[in-house]
Amino acid sequence: MYTAKINRSEDTEKHLEFIQANGFAILVSNVEGKPWATHVPLLLSRDKKKLQGHIAKGNKQWKEWNADTEVLAIFQGPHTYISSSWYDHENVSTWNYVAIHVYGKLKVQSESELLNSLRELTDKYEKQSERPVSVDRMNQQYVKREMLGIVGFEIEISKIEASYKLSQNRDAKNHEIIVTELEKRGDHGSTAIAAEMRKAGHS
């Protein structure tokens, strides 16, 4: 992904935390020569070297996967419009956002690998449930039947690109004005970007 130098981040630990906290990703690869995207939760493996997920067998994206397929997984954080009307000088408006792009080669999982991934994925998101379900406590015939309808995969992470576009190029005064205006707006994207801006700082 293109990222201006001031918006780049090379902090791999931070990126992996972001991926774990924003796990609903967009998986992109080519189908019939055109980009094809699937919205799907991706799970970071325990060794933090792979992403694991599954798609419906009816989704033809998997039919073109082979040992050389390099896919892109997009993890998106908050985003919001930044109005240059807030600044103390003339400038163009822009958009602030946080996004992480992961590239890697993809491999289709075996049945047991898929089962393990489903267990871990379910456990991860069921932590917040009052009465958590678990794959192991389900009827195993039912689980097997469900697995027939999906294709599991692993992406061996080869590159992580991060864009923290957070007005880092503004001076202290204008940076503070932006944060204040975003907090006034109060919607989800504005509030979250204001918090990210405070963390990222200014020029």
Next chain:
Amino acid sequence: MYTAKINRSEDTEKHLEFIQANGFAILVSNVEGKPWATHVPLLLSRDKKKLQGHIAKGNKQWKEWNADTEVLAIFQGPHTYISSSWYDHENVSTWNYVAIHVYGKLKVQSESELLNSLRELTDKYEKQSERPVSVDRMNQQYVKREMLGIVGFEIEISKIEASYKLSQNRDAKNHEIIVTELEKRGDHGSTAIAAEMRKAGHS
């Protein structure tokens, strides 16, 4: 995009409204044989047949664009995890989301087309500002200089695919339970998906 029949929507007017309301998109095309994505606001043209946008000249994505380039623009709505622990029967958990994918051929804009798009894009988002900025009221030398750093483009819309994955396959009782649990959670994604679920209805 793969979409189960029950989650599909063919209502073009609704999709165009969604695109206008969720204009911060992801533009995907290939660079050096791999998928490349840029996070960018896309503006629906007045005749509703095109998407207009611009990217930084430093972003090499535009260097591979030619008259045959078919790109994918991803517009994402809310999304949230749906726990099967809420259901009155055994089932797997899932993710609900709304997403629209637009395909089309891309053409680089002339200088005057780009200027028009910048005017309209700014006017669209400045409507909410107390003291709206406008491209026409800016120093025109400054605008020209800024334009040297970007590449404007138009996507001629050839296909719109919409996925409203909103538990439409659940019966009235389970559908209501899901909506109630999402409203209890109270975060942005859950609240927005609960509202979309009420609109979409159940089996």
